[in-house]
Amino acid sequence: MDKILLITGASRGIGAATALLAAAQGYRICINYLSDHTAADRICGQVRELGAQAITVQADVSNEDEIIRLFSRVDADLGRVTHLVNNAATVAHASRVEEMSEFRLLKMMMTNVVGPMLCSKHALLRMSPRHGGKGGSIVNVSSAASRLGSAGEYVDYAASKGALDTFTIGLSKEVAGEGIRVNAVRPGFIFTDFHALSGDPFRVSKLEPGIPMGRGGAAEEVAEAIVWLLSEKASYATGTLIDLAGGR
C-alpha cells in the first residue's frame, strides 16, 4: 500500500522531526505550515535528501476551507492521505483564566481542537472503506498538560489538549472496525520554539530541575513514538495515549 503522510505544522519542532524520521520509512510526505515557508522549504529539502517524495503546503488548520485546499493538494501531488499527524497547535502568554479574552480562547480551541477534528474528518473521507479507502493511521499530538492542567499558565491550552485526548479515544472506537487506528502522544517539556509563544523561550531550561529525569526532551524523542504509532509495528494499538514527559 502507498503510504501518504500529512503532518500539520511540520516546518519546525516535533512535526519537522517526525517528517525527517518518517522520510526513511517509505512515506510520501506533505509538510504543512502556517507562515514560515523558509523553514518548511528547508525541512522539505532534507526530507527529499533522505529519499522521500515531499511537498510543502501552507494552510491554516483552524479553517476548514484551508484544510480542504490542503487535502486537495495532497490528493493531486502525492495521492490520498493514508497517515495523518495532527501536530499543529498554538499556545498564548501565561495568564490566569479571568484575564483570558474570548479571542484568545476561540483561537486556541479552533487551532488545537476543531482543526485536528476537521483534519481527521477529511482524512477519514480518504481512509475509510465507507468512502473507498483502505484504512490508515492518525496520531494526535496532545500534551502532558491535559492531565496536569497548567494552572496559572494556560489552563485553556491544557483543556484543548484534554479535548484532543477524548477525541482520540472516541474516534479510535468509532473507526476501529474500518482498519483505521487513532492514537496520541502527550509530550512534556520539549526544546522547541513553541515556548516563545507562551512568553518565555527559555522555559524548558528553567523548569528542568522539576522534571524527574532532570532534563527537557528533544523533538526527536517524541517523533520516535509518533512514527511507531503511525506504523504497522503498532498494529494492535488504538485509543492509546503515550506519555513522553520525563516522568512528570
Ligand SMILES: NC(=O)c1ccc[n+]([C@@H]2O[C@H](COP(=O)([O-])OP(=O)(O)OC[C@H]3O[C@@H](n4cnc5c(N)ncnc54)[C@H](OP(=O)(O)O)[C@@H]3O)[C@@H](O)[C@H]2O)c1
Ligand atoms: N514543545 C513542547 O514542549 C510541547 C509539549 C507538549 C505538547 N506539544 C505539542 O507538540 C505540537 C508541536 O509543538 P512544537 O513544540 O513542535 O511547536 P513549534 O516548534 O512551535 O512548531 C509549531 C508548528 O505548527 C505550525 N502551526 C502553528 N499554527 C498553525 C496553524 N494554525 N495551521 C498550520 N500550522 C500551524 C507552525 O508553522 P509555522 O512554522 O509556519 O509557524 C510550526 O510548523 C503541538 O501540538 C504542541 O501543543 C509541545
